[in-house]
Amino acid sequence: MARRWLAVLRTPLGLTTGLLVTAVLLLAVVAPILWSDRAEAVDTDHILAAPSGEHWAGTDSLGRDIFFRALVASRLSLELALVATVVGVVAGLLLGAAPLMLGRRLGRLVTAGVNIAVAFPGLLLALFFAVVFGVGATGAVLAIGLAGAPSFARLVHTLVAGVASLDYVSAARVAGVGRFRVLLRHVLPNIAEPLVVNATISAGGALLAFAGLSFLGLGVQAPAYDWGRLLFEGVGMIYVNPAAALAPGLAVLLAGLAFNLFGEAVAKGLGVTTVGGIRMPAVTPSRPGSGSRSEAARGEHLAMAPSDLVLDVRDLRVSFPGPTGPIRPVRGVTFSVRHGEALGVVGESGSGKSLTALAVARLIEEPGRVEASRMEFRGADLRDGASAHRHLLGTSMAMVFQDPMTSFNPTRRIGGQLAEVAVHHQGMTRKQALARAVERLDAVRVPEPGRRATQYPHEFSGGMRQRAMIGMGVMGTPSLIIADEPTTALDVTVQQQVLDLLQSIRDEDDVALVLISHDVTVVGEVCDRVLVMYAGRIVEDLPADRLDGGARHPYTRALVAAVPDMDTDLDQPLAVVPGRPVDPADVPPGCAFAARCPLADARCRAEDPPLEPAADGSQVACWHAGEPLGLDEATGVLVEVEGP
Structure with a gap:
């Protein structure tokens, strides 16, 4: 970070404006000390004198030296401008972060107010607030600060919205971190550079x-004076002594250019776009190979969830507003997960897998809507919202995201991020929490965990970051781990290591696992049961060991066939699923897979098949479930096999 700022000062513009800003600030400090007496000295023998060797910019109506008054006025001018900037920045931060801090409804109202205020010219707002707060320096400070707040709030809102959607912020929220702490520790440090630039x-x-404002008589009042007040007085004598207005005018021009150009130089150098309660006892962790969790933890677990079910979801629906009506990417999903069970969720991109997981974790924000007839985690109703079950979500539900690079806050050390869960939910001191973080890194097989805990995310490899992310999930005593495509960005060897790690955590602590993946083979090897999703619905629910050869839905069979194996004939085209996935905004009537299905008929295009149980315990949503299909060797597409 420091190198980047030093690089800015090495540019001609950055160096020049940096020196100029420094000079202006030094002048504001030393000028009143050195020249206040000369600036206040009254000389009635030289009233309204023209510029001379004794008075470089002449004198005013009391014979006071205008040049020295302009130098001394630098302190008050800069003080008031910087205070107004602080007022604008603080107000802008509060308004811009309101949607994150206040929630959906209040946040939208604040944003609407900011948008209205931005539509008005800044000068008009400043004059309005100056009238409201009254004439004088204090009123002018508030007027200018509040007039600049809307544009700064718009910038903050845009930057916060971009960072708040990243995985490490979602991970902090799943861990039960409060909104204020998320803002301070995870959001603001990552948007600090553009905010500093724009504040400059x-x-x-x-x-x-x-x-x-001082020139108009609404700012500093006599006998105090700033550059604007001096300019006002100088204009009154411009025909007698033009230099009386020139000196304060040049001071305003040079100081204003210095700050603006320095900010532009910093922006260019950094590549920044500029736009105007219950303390819980500490839980003794279990190390690999040391057996199950402590009796106290297991007792808490049983007290919280007397049923064998960890997660029970019924008729889950997720919708977003669209130009022609609601878009429903998740349409009536029903499933459950038991202790120690591994549930796989497969399907193409856009099938609703990840949105289902995010809805369960309460990570879908406005304008998205999550509805369900039942959504219970360890007996707690998740429909009440994440804040009602923050401790439960922070200690009992872990989430491993797809991209390990975005799963951690890049400005914070790995150990500190893991420790945050223990500090908030387990009543640990920071020292105890850091020690537990090191232990958890060791438990997920991160080498040299003590040293690694002091490093930043960019110093970890992709596989190590993913292990650390799993370590964050097991800082508490999780009953459920949701892994959203945890191996996508990793090479094959590291993929297997991550999957083995998840399996070992599941075996040791009887943890339920929901594994979301595109890879049918991976799900078949790791999971006990598989949900196949298409167009926001579950089209088949079957045991994992029946994926290859026992699937009954044409879509499931096509997904399995599309995965090559050692027996695949390399001289023939690879199997594919024809066509494109359904657009959630335009789901056709009937079966959504009908347009791509070789078995589809008129009934399929008119009636959407329900998910019905079969005799073997599986479930399938298809009017032609289990009918024979064959592979067209010429095209690699599954086709209907006609009967004898």
């Missing part, structure tokens, strides 16, 4: 605006 530019604008 705003200081230049505030300086000019404050001079303008």
